[in-house]
Amino acid sequence: MIRTHEYDAIVVGGGGAGLMAALHLTRAGGVNAAVLSKLYPTRSHTGTAQGGIGAALGNLEEDHPEWHAFDTVKGSDYLGDQDAIELMCREAVDVVLELEHMGLPFSRTEDGRIAQRRFGGHTHHFGEGPVRRSCYAADRTGHMILQTLYQQCIKNRVAFFDEYQVMDVVIAEGRCAGVVAYGVRDGELHLFRAKAVLFATGGHGRIWSVTSNALSFTGDGPAILYRRGIPLEDMEFFQFHPTGIYKMGILITEGVRGEGGVLLNRYGERFMERYAPTMKDLASRDVVSRSIYLEIREGRGIDGKRYVYLDATHLGRDVVETKLPDIADFCRTYLGIDPATEPIPVQPTAHYAMGGIPTDVDGRVVVDDRGTVVPGLYAAGECACVSVHGANRLGTNSLLDIVVFGRRAGRHMARFCREVDLPPVPRDAAEPVVAEIDRLLHADGDEIPARIRTEMQDTMMDHVGVFREESGLRTAIETIRALKERYRRIRVQDRGRIFNSDLTEAWELGNLLDLAEVTAVSALNRTESRGAHSREDYPTRNDKEWLKHTLAYRTPEGGIELRYKPVTITRFEPKERVY
Amino acid sequence: MKAIFRIQRFDPERDARPHYREYEVDLDPTDRVLDGLNQIKWYQDGSLSYRRSCAHGICGSDAMRINGANALACKVLLRDLGDRITVEPLLGFGIIKDLVVDMEPFFAQYRSILPFLINDEPPPSGRERLQSIEEREAYDDTTKCILCAACTAACPVFWANEEFVGPAAIVNAHRFIFDSRDRGAVERLEILNARMGAFGCRTIYNCTVACPREIQITRAIGEVKKAILYDQAT
Numbered sequence: 001m002i003r004t005h006e007y008d009a010i011v012v013g014g015g016g017a018g019l020m021a022a023l024h025l026t027r028a029g030g031v032n033a034a035v036l037s038k039l040y041p042t043r044s045h046t047g048t049a050q051g052g053i054g055a056a057l058g059n060l061e062e063d064h065p066e067w068h069a070f071d072t073v074k075g076s077d078y079l080g081d082q083d084a085i086e087l088m089c090r091e092a093v094d095v096v097l098e099l100e101h102m103g104l105p106f107s108r109t110e111d112g113r114i115a116q117r118r119f120g121g122h123t124h125h126f127g128e129g130p131v132r133r134s135c136y137a138a139d140r141t142g143h144m145i146l147q148t149l150y151q152q153c154i155k156n157r158v159a160f161f162d163e164y165q166v167m168d169v170v171i172a173e174g175r176c177a178g179v180v181a182y183g184v185r186d187g188e189l190h191l192f193r194a195k196a197v198l199f200a201t202g203g204h205g206r207i208w209s210v211t212s213n214a215l216s217f218t219g220d221g222p223a224i225l226y227r228r229g230i231p232l233e234d235m236e237f238f239q240f241h242p243t244g245i246y247k248m249g250i251l252i253t254e255g256v257r258g259e260g261g262v263l264l265n266r267y268g269e270r271f272m273e274r275y276a277p278t279m280k281d282l283a284s285r286d287v288v289s290r291s292i293y294l295e296i297r298e299g300r301g302i303d304g305k306r307y308v309y310l311d312a313t314h315l316g317r318d319v320v321e322t323k324l325p326d327i328a329d330f331c332r333t334y335l336g337i338d339p340a341t342e343p344i345p346v347q348p349t350a351h352y353a354m355g356g357i358p359t360d361v362d363g364r365v366v367v368d369d370r371g372t373v374v375p376g377l378y379a380a381g382e383c384a385c386v387s388v389h390g391a392n393r394l395g396t397n398s399l400l401d402i403v404v405f406g407r408r409a410g411r412h413m414a415r416f417c418r419e420v421d422l423p424p425v426p427r428d429a430a431e432p433v434v435a436e437i438d439r440l441l442h443a444d445g446d447e448i449p450a451r452i453r454t455e456m457q458d459t460m461m462d463h464v465g466v467f468r469e470e471s472g473l474r475t476a477i478e479t480i481r482a483l484k485e486r487y488r489r490i491r492v493q494d495r496g497r498i499f500n501s502d503l504t505e506a507w508e509l510g511n512l513l514d515l516a517e518v519t520a521v522s523a524l525n526r527t528e529s530r531g532a533h534s535r536e537d538y539p540t541r542n543d544k545e546w547l548k549h550t551l552a553y554r555t556p557e558g559g560i561e562l563r564y565k566p567v568t569i570t571r572f573e574p575k576e577r578v579y
Numbered sequence: 580m581k582a583i584f585r586i587q588r589f590d591p592e593r594d595a596r597p598h599y600r601e602y603e604v605d606l607d608p609t610d611r612v613l614d615g616l617n618q619i620k621w622y623q624d625g626s627l628s629y630r631r632s633c634a635h636g637i638c639g640s641d642a643m644r645i646n647g648a649n650a651l652a653c654k655v656l657l658r659d660l661g662d663r664i665t666v667e668p669l670l671g672f673g674i675i676k677d678l679v680v681d682m683e684p685f686f687a688q689y690r691s692i693l694p695f696l697i698n699d700e701p702p703p704s705g706r707e708r709l710q711s712i713e714e715r716e717a718y719d720d721t722t723k724c725i726l727c728a729a730c731t732a733a734c735p736v737f738w739a740n741e742e743f744v745g746p747a748a749i750v751n752a753h754r755f756i757f758d759s760r761d762r763g764a765v766e767r768l769e770i771l772n773a774r775m776g777a778f779g780c781r782t783i784y785n786c787t788v789a790c791p792r793e794i795q796i797t798r799a800i801g802e803v804k805k806a807i808l809y810d811q812a813t
Contacts, residue, residue: 103696493625
């Protein structure tokens with residue numbers, strides 16, 4: 001039995017982008033919308049973002065959206081589309097004020113305004129020195145954004161389907177017509193018909209072994225659309241955040257360095273002074289992560305091991321406890337140390353997908369280099385690629401991205417829904433999911449999904465991490481393809497209908513494998529170094545041949561075809577990137 | 580280290596009542612209880628169900644009873660428990676399967692206290708509403724709540740009477756009642772002055788002990804009670 005529901009608009013994912021879109025979809029009235037989330041919305045990964053949201057409010061010193069745009073373009077290593085970046089940085093000021101007006105409890109300045117602090121790569125006067133641009137609520141800014149948006153959704157009576165795993169999108173006659181979802185609590189299948197669908201499913205950092213990402217960050221949205229012929233853009237660009245807790249990968253916000261914390265090698269040297277003389281520890285994340293790797297490679301990791309120290313001991317207990325309370329708590333809980341008196345052992349951790357589902361600035365999914373859209377199909381947030389982050393995202397721009405483009409997508413969808421009728425869905429729209437669930441419920445092979453996942457994560461960490469080169473990438477691709485073969489012979493032990501997370505985890509693994517393969521293949525083809533993509537065999541940026549976005553398509557045979565599309569440049573001509 | 584996990588299991592499709600199963604796991608002392616559950620699920624018994632997501636104490640998915648005390652499985656390390664660990668679902672909610680409980684009543688309580696900013700005055704154009712550092716501090720503690728339900732599920736008043744609004748809902752009411760920008764205090768205080776509202780609290784402190792975010796819950800409830808009695812809200 002498949003239950004059918006009808007809405008004007010469906011939002012897949014209950015994080016910041018999805019909830020912001022849902023609010024703007026429903027606020028104007030006349031549009032019937034529902035949010036489908038595989039979690040309770042308040043469990044979404046937006047909640048773990050710590051340091052802040054970037055906006056040139058200028059509450060503490062002079063700042064301008066143009067400076068923010070320049071920093072974002074430079075941070076992107078000139079791969080970001082500058083029209084979208086300029087728009088995001090302009091709308092940043094307004095959207096942060098909107099969040100405050102919704103009740104978001106930002107930390108405050110002495111004169112009662114939204115507090116701001118320094119963050120990596122954010123500068124005044126086009127790169128002259130650090131500027132206080134990150135608007136923050138202690139070190140739980142993402143938590144406060146998620147809570148505030150969820151609260152507003154309750155106020156506006158947005159419909160929620162919690163713990164519904166969307167497993168497929170229905171695209172018929174060139175239009176998006178809905179989604180197929182699996183009810184986690186009861187094992188029932190649901191067809192949601194809709195005029196417009198937004199994918200806001202977050203990232204896929206779980207393809208690496210050391211990651212700051214939630215266990216549920218398995219790239220469901222991009223994988224679903226990729227299998228339906230939608231290309232994935234710039235998947236070779238994945239950010240490694242410089243400061244994850246050693247071995248665990250748990251994020252330690254850049255806000256620690258924004259407040260004055262520094263990175264030290266085994267000799268107590270502040271090594272970032274050598275790699276980035278102006279911005280030092282506040283250079284952009286790709287630069288800092290590479291520097292840490294190089295220090296470790298030269299034997300200057302702590303005790304010669306694969307980590308360095310993040311030292312906040314000189315900031316004083318007051319700063320640590322009031323501005324970084326969650327960081328202090330993480331250190332006490334997981335490391336048994338007090339960051340006010342002891343340095344924090346850190347290593348780069350897989351953190352953020354710059355690439356994803358290609359969209360325009362209104363969230364419409366764009367399937368080629370000519371701006372062709374699939375009517376009714378939208379994406380926003382980390383799963384999407386607008387592209388405002390290009391080859392490397394600046395800290396604080398992810399929270400900005402989700403609210404700016406979540407809002408724009410929601411507004412555009414509302415207009416779209418008023419103009420069109422509910423598209424017809426084919427009779428057999430749910431059949432592929434029925435077959436997939438049936439296959440997984442009866443999967444009786446000899447392969448253990450967790451082993452396949454671990455091998456994938458290890459090979460991605462070894463060969464498709466901070467540094468890459470041809471032979472390693474080839475090894476990774478071969479390994480992933482072999483793992484995909486083995487995945488066809490997995491074993492799912494739980495045969496039940498109620499909260500069968502054995503089944504959903506096995507399905508998620510299929511998504512991770514697809515995205516790992518696309519990432520490695522895209523990385524092998526890009527024979528240059530740009531932003532987060534560092535090729536040891538091609539160590540420099542090559543604007544002549546590679547100032548373009550990758551588009552990876554799944555071929556009908558299951559292979560990958562790479563195409564490219566140009567980067568939009570408005571006012572910032574590519575130049576050498578020095579911090 | 581080797582550890583024995585004794586886990587309460589219940590599959591409504593197969594079991595008449597909950598029962599316990601033991602699993603032996605090889606873990607490091609610095610591993611989380613959640614790591615142990617994952618080891619069991621991934622390599623021994625795929626049918627074990629529990630909620631989890633961020634794995635570092637922020638998303639609030641994995642509140643459960645660990646050796647009798649409510650906690651997040653991702654925030655308790657094995658070195659603090661010893662080698663025999665009993666894991667059970669939260670008390671006071673219906674069990675869906677194994678460690679997964681029905682959270683709908685909990686979220687209904689949350690929604691009942693109007694958990695959103697109420698202020699119909701038009702916000703200033705082109706800038707934020709002002710709030711002093713002191714005004715912001717007044718409700719800072721209660722903004723930390725992650726809605727994990729560890730507090731409410733530790734409350735004997737709630738165990739005895741599921742109509743009791745519960746500590747988590749009062750914490751979230753406090754977050755708005757003491758926010759200088761909010762104008763809904765009277766409305767919320769009326770809701771919490773009802774029979775099973777804030778005065779259902781008997782100051783037992785279980786909630787405060789259970790909170791993985793170290794929110795001073797009993798104190799926040801006390802402030803709400805005082806506001807009801809003496810009209811001390813903003």
